Amino acid sequence: MILKKKKMKITVTIIGYVVLLLIACIMVVPFLYMFLTSLKVTYSAYNFKFSLDELTLANYVQIIEEKEFIKYFLNSTIIAVSGVIISVVFSSLAGFAFAQKQFYGKEHIFLFMLATLIIPSTVTMLPLYIIMRQLDWLNTFYALILPIPTAMGVFLMRQAMLGIPRELIEAARIDGCSDLRIFIQIVLPLVKPAIITLTIFTFIGAWNEFLWPLIATTDGTVRTLTVGLSTMRSQYTVNYGLVMAGATLTFLPSFIIYMVLQSKFIEGVTLSGVKG
């Protein structure tokens, strides 16, 4: 009887392992396919034969030699990094005021900010396009960077800063510490985890954003990688290897961040989840 139970347990475990392996394959194979195709110059999506001496970096060389791609890559980097900076700076400034200061209309202004989370960017894109057009900001970095911060950031920062004991800040003030110094030297170091979370999510969000850059860039000057990739696909319909090399390079930054900061992602998802 016990033996039978044990046997069954082993069977279940083996089946479980097989299913998990299958799930892992389904998740990874498209990315593996992307990467392997990028290393071939056979111009065919249907050629599954890989031999080590056939692998080549020719696609990567070609794509890097093409000035456009490098420009898009730089544009995406500039936009995502600047977006992170203004997001973190503005959100933590506002979060500090909401968490540690008293002022008239505090609750109302905070609720007002949170209420903007209800407005999807797919709804604001057309009016935003009109505004940017009026300001003559289309095809400039302003149009792509300035709309990046959302109320999510201030929610996150306020939440983290509420945990800082008031006595600590009052003590610093009595010691004659200026407002800004308290913020920079005492508050910011204490909310580092929240800053890291906000940084990761803003960066990946901005890096992957497609619809707004598609609308706001009518020429190539500030075009991002996602938009460039989508035009490249229609340009090189047959040269899958080249497109896949572009896709791999687009994927790389997010992937590296994920590999290095995996535990932060889990934390971040949980934090962004509780916003409710």
Next chain:
Amino acid sequence: MAELSQWVYDTPAKKTKRKWRIWEMTSYAYILPLLVILIGFYVIPIVMSFALSFTKYNIMQPPTYIGAKNYMKLFTDETFIKSIQNTFLFMICVVPIQTIGALLMAVWLTAWKRSWLARFVQSVMFIPVISSMILIGIVWRILLNGDTSPLNMVVDWLGFAPDWLGDSDIALFTLMGISIWKNIGYFMVLYIAGLMEIPAVYHEAAKVDGANIFQEFFAITIPCLRKTTVLVVFLGIIWSFQIFDLVYTLTGGGPGNATMTMVVHIFNLNFKQFNTGYAMTVANVLFLINATFVIVQKRFLKSDS
């Protein structure tokens, strides 16, 4: 200067009071930058969207007021009706599958968390989440396009080789599948976080009472995850209505209107038909749907606590 001399003669108590006032007043400077951005890029646009939906407008010429005509047009616009139908069908199919799938995966992987394979699967399931939808669209397009696509070469021996993106009966379901594949890892991580918050005593108590795994699952795990489930379901619904990138790269809304969604329709109305006023009308409907679901979600969470 006057300020400064005042400062010197003030009593210490008054000084503290003044300092407090400065402390208070600077608050507004702290919130101002973000407030300007949120008003400029969220509040003003939504007001504009509302105002311009009552006009005939095409960006080039100034808008002319036409009353509620754009809203009447919604009822006869076949593409709009189709896009609403598609979006609801998408939501009805995707949300239950990804919610139940994410829950089961989370419970399974948490139970097996000592096994390296389970941990590996957990990390791997998050990879599609961090990658751009455009990239996913491009890769899947190559994997699925045409009768002789790589995927079809694999499923050929099962006896069917559908035209995943070209067949109007199948295309929408293909998009659903890819969407689930991309997002399920995110929802699973939400569930894993929820599972970690369930006190271990509950499970121990269930074991003492002689409950089997299924009884434990339904009597303890599911009720304790109520809050997470509300979140997963409503995020799933809201994301279903926002779908654009995937459709844009994979089918462009076609074949015919088979995969038309609301956002694709808005995009086409503005950038292909240059009917901005009406595009904003459709966008307002999208906003209303979105707002309704957010408010209903808040109600659900409130009734909890």
